[in-house]
Amino acid sequence: MIKLKLNPTLFFLPLLTALFTFSTATAQQHNMSKNYQAPEDPEVIQKLAKWQDLKFGLFMHWGAYSQWGVVESWSICPEDEGWTQRRGPNSATYEGYKKAYENLQTTFNPVKFNPEKWVAAAKNAGMKYMVFTTKHHDGFSMFDTQETTYKVTDSKTPFSTNPKANITKEIFSAFQKENFMIGAYFSKPDWHSPDYWWPYFPPKDRNVNYDPEKYPERWNKFKDFTFNQIQELMTGYGKVDILWLDGGWVRPRNTIDTAIDWQRGIKHNQDIDMAKIATMGRKHQPGLIVVDRTVTGPYENYTTPEQEVPEMPLTNPWETCMTMGNSWSYVPGDEYKSSHQIIQLLVKIVSRGGNLLMNIGPGPDGDWDTEVYKRLNGVGDWMKINSEGIYNSVSVAPYSKGNVYFTKSKDKPVLYAFLCAEKENVVLPAHLDIPMEKGALVKKVNLLGSSQKLKWKKIGDGIRITLPAAIKNAQLKTAACFKIVY
Structure with a gap:
């Protein structure tokens, strides 16, 4: 090198x-x-x-x-x-x-x-x-x-x-x-x-x-x-x-x-x-x-x-x-x-x-x-x-917000939000705010690895995802990835 x-x-x-x-x-x-x-x-x-x-x-x-x-x-x-x-x-x-x-x-x-x-x-x-x-x-x-x-x-x-x-x-x-x-x-x-x-x-x-x-x-x-x-x-x-x-x-x-x-x-x-x-x-x-x-x-x-x-x-x-x-x-x-x-x-x-x-x-x-x-x-x-x-993705503004990092599907209207853990296990909050592109109409939100659909509501230029106890108590390592289909 x-x-x-x-x-x-x-x-x-x-x-x-x-x-x-x-x-x-x-x-x-x-x-x-x-x-x-x-x-x-x-x-x-x-x-x-x-x-x-x-x-x-x-x-x-x-x-x-x-x-x-x-x-x-x-x-x-x-x-x-x-x-x-x-x-x-x-x-x-x-x-x-x-x-x-x-x-x-x-x-x-x-x-x-x-x-x-x-x-x-x-x-x-x-x-x-x-x-x-x-x-x-x-x-x-x-x-x-x-x-x-x-x-x-x-x-x-x-x-x-x-x-x-x-x-x-x-x-x-x-x-x-x-x-x-x-x-x-x-x-x-x-x-x-x-x-x-x-x-x-x-x-x-x-x-x-x-x-x-x-x-x-x-x-x-x-x-x-x-x-x-x-x-x-x-x-x-x-x-x-x-x-x-x-x-x-x-x-x-x-x-x-x-x-x-x-x-x-x-x-x-x-x-x-x-x-x-x-x-x-x-x-x-x-x-x-x-x-x-x-x-x-x-x-x-x-x-x-x-x-x-x-x-x-x-x-x-x-x-x-x-x-x-x-x-x-x-x-x-x-x-x-x-x-x-x-x-x-x-x-x-x-x-x-x-x-x-x-x-x-x-x-x-x-x-x-x-x-x-x-x-x-x-x-x-x-x-x-x-x-x-990770694969077939492109960068999307604002790229990251705090310890949340974003990617976007290359060819589908899907946003991914990675909540990165400061230590080994991910500590999920009761709510997670995700910025969205202007005019994006969210259809579905879920956590990768879980089949449970998550509730959300529109706030400002983004959405607020509500995380139920069953999700919050899951033993997630390193980074949790939320999939937002719009």
């Missing part, structure tokens, strides 16, 4: 303040692009609309780095920031650490890898799409690329002899069988490639360590390498719906926003020809959604606020990507958000018209922490009752 300073213009759920006390060393925020440019390709527009209806997705950061339980890739980046600090017996020198880090390839052997288990858990939780890190910034490919030997299927990697060695293919196939939308995360920078970090020069920071305009032949080799790897993913891995590109410092010079701190550090033009990549991708995968993060223009089909929730709806399609724990990658003993917190995050994000992409970092053995499955089970129990107000 892109590691950045906090963006003070975006705010979190007031009733979830305690949720966001995680360390900024492992989960930094992400500056969003300005001036969104909508796609013009009808197939992309259609797929983007379908993606917006899904609301809840699974993100997975996984690589050889999971064996050390350290931040993904960033510890080999020569920047003096909290998340890049080297730790452990090999940290005394940069070169010694980087050599030991890259040698993790020779011990990576996740023998418990079983993507079908992940599919079952994600599906039960109500997730509808997934994005997997096919290659992070460190350059270790989790797929059978022909462009490098620094990959999971190379003979130096113990797992290469396993029938499931091509991890990306196995993951994509398992989720495709259950009709998930498939997203391929791909890092544009590659800190292992000699054509990005040229060994002639020491790397100075996250950026290319030479001037591409001074050494165009080397940069063209890197462009070809990048194009070829993405083409492999677009042609040999079944149906791919999203190309999720990270590493926004790899960008044309004319797209640099000097108002953003980390972009001021980009000294060279790092244009990898996104037009050529997108054209190729859509040739093989018609309607492919391209997410060139932070690079405003035709190849950022939706924006991706990182570890944050916009207080108001955005004017473009968007997705909050957020960690279930405190880290994107696996860390032993990580603290995971509770089912209660995840559900309320989802409600808030959907009420603002966005999607939630929840990240889980598989461990070095190839499985998730047992606590992850418990969290997803809890989310699934709630979604089985209340998902009607």
Whole structure:
């Protein structure tokens, strides 16, 4: 992920303040692009609309780095920031650490890898799409690329002899069988490639360590390498719906926003020809959604606020990507958000018209922490009752009122009001006031999960719902959803 300073213009759920006390060393925020440019390709527009209806997705950061339980890739980046600090017996020198880090390839052997288990858990939780890190910034490919030997299927990697060695293919196939939308995360920078970090020069920071305009032949080799790897993913891995590109410092010079701190550090033009990549991708995968993060223009089909929730709806399609724990990658003993917190995050994000992409970092053995499955089970129990107000919905003013959050059916005259609990159980009042669109004539009100019709009366610009004792005494968890048909 892109590691950045906090963006003070975006705010979190007031009733979830305690949720966001995680360390900024492992989960930094992400500056969003300005001036969104909508796609013009009808197939992309259609797929983007379908993606917006899904609301809840699974993100997975996984690589050889999971064996050390350290931040993904960033510890080999020569920047003096909290998340890049080297730790452990090999940290005394940069070169010694980087050599030991890259040698993790020779011990990576996740023998418990079983993507079908992940599919079952994600599906039960109500997730509808997934994005997997096919290659992070460190350059270790989790797929059978022909462009490098620094990959999971190379003979130096113990797992290469396993029938499931091509991890990306196995993951994509398992989720495709259950009709998930498939997203391929791909890092544009590659800190292992000699054509990005040229060994002639020491790397100075996250950026290319030479001037591409001074050494165009080397940069063209890197462009070809990048194009070829993405083409492999677009042609040999079944149906791919999203190309999720990270590493926004790899960008044309004319797209640099000097108002953003980390972009001021980009000294060279790092244009990898996104037009050529997108054209190729859509040739093989018609309607492919391209997410060139932070690079405003035709190849950022939706924006991706990182570890944050916009207080108001955005004017473009968007997705909050957020960690279930405190880290994107696996860390032993990580603290995971509770089912209660995840559900309320989802409600808030959907009420603002966005999607939630929840990240889980598989461990070095190839499985998730047992606590992850418990969290997803809890989310699934709630979604089985209340998902009607989540999927295929759009935002509707006033979006929220106190601890009540609103969504509206995309194609029916139905309003959903989620009353969020401050603690685990929902405490229902005797009456609940719901604002309505002007002229809306309410026909029926009920609580999802209950067949009992509720009484209401018109007050001002809305309605007042009366909640009988039988409803008030119900043991409702996290958020109660009221369905108002008009």
